[in-house]
Amino acid sequence: MEVRYKSTRNAEVSVTASEAVLQGLSEDGGLFVPEFIPKLDVTLESLVGKTYQEIAYEVMKLFLSDYTEEELKHCIANAYDEKFDTKEIAPLKDVDGAHYLELFHGPTIAFKDMALSILPHLLTAAAKKQNKKEKIVILTATSGDTGKAALAGFADVPGTGIIVFYPKDGVSRIQEKQMVTQTGDNTDVVAIHGNFDDAQNGVKEIFGDKALAARMKERGYQFSSANSINIGRLVPQVVYYVYAYVTLVAQGKLAVGEPMNVVVPTGNFGNILAAYYAKQMGVPVKKLICASNENKVLYDFFRTGVYDRNREFVLTSSPSMDILISSNLERLIYACAGEDAKKNAALMASLKETGRYEITDEMKERMADFVGGYATQEQTAKVIRDVYEKTGYVMDTHTAVAAKVFYQYKEETNDETVTVIASTASPYKFTRSVMEAVEGCAEDDDFVLVDRLSEISGVPVPKAIEEIRNAPVRHTLECDKDNMQKTVIKILGLK
């Protein structure tokens, strides 16, 4: 059955999957959501032993129903190939009572690769389908990992260009170096003087500017988004929760039908929403445990039903989760508001105007699958050190937020359900914070720390890190947070 997409803010909108992928965001500012979540049309048993790519096809074909089998298989084959350093694509590691789903084996060593290695293929296939001749310009705000993964995904892809905005002082040094050394004639990287929310708001404003869109069209350009609001990013993320479940069955850790819990270190709420979709497809997921860092807006929301971004923004050791406006939460709000676009739009308007909204008790009940937790930076560092000392396994700061929340949840509830922790980045991406946690020291040179990390963990330095060790800086543009649109106009030569 065909799945069409509607807007979370306007009940009139209905587009195909490829249109939703190409457009990114609905014109009314809403997010595209599937009209219904399709159920897996094969049994979980039958997926045991299948490859990541095969499972990806079984899941994605249900959501992206206007792509042909050939198109979709082509996208999948080109995304999940030797760019990943393991055939498993997303291996599961059994460490100290939890199963770490390592989502960082792609080209930029963060979980964003799981979706951003396929998005360019989904986008160009969509453009072809719709006979679009315009060059697709990807605009992306990043808290560090999306930017690099999107740059790597789109670099030199014909018919596309990409402009990435990142908060100047809001990313790790390695993240910044990864971005500013990006090759590819169609790539631009801009540091903004502001935080991630500023970058994200700026991009949303540019997308919403109709006059600019008209000017772009005249010049043969069209904007699209690589941010996690794009359905073309969300859908590929559903795959690895199905894959994780099937892998646990294959390993004899779960009997088919037995539930698992998932713990997800959360920022923009895309990754955990994908787990929620996997559950609705028929994967036996019990609790969706949403782990926040000190920017614990989601933890407070799940506890109280009040979403309130009016608080101090904290720069933490898990910068990819330093977010106060979790864009993808809107999809959950919409679902729990009974798919009422008006109700959702009113809440989002309140968020925009006052920085807060409150949901009804009924809506809150519909979110009972979710549990919120959070970890401070001290707790995060301690978990990294404790798990390393106990097992030799070194995890990154984002994963450690989830690990801490997992231990807390288990202690509070005695819930013994088999648990998958989404491991969202390689420790090499956040070497400084990780090594401070493990050894309590802070060498000055990041690459000295990289070599030391390799020594203590026994894990070879990933290619993504070796590549940037001596790479020249290619991008030096900076701008004020209020000048993002001007910068885009300049880059595209629209004046």
Ligand SMILES: *Cc1c(COP(=O)(O)O)cnc(C)c1O
């Ligand atoms: C983006 C990111 C997250 C947050 O994921 P969301 O889908 O935005 O919730 C967590 N960890 C890392 C390493 C990330 O790059």
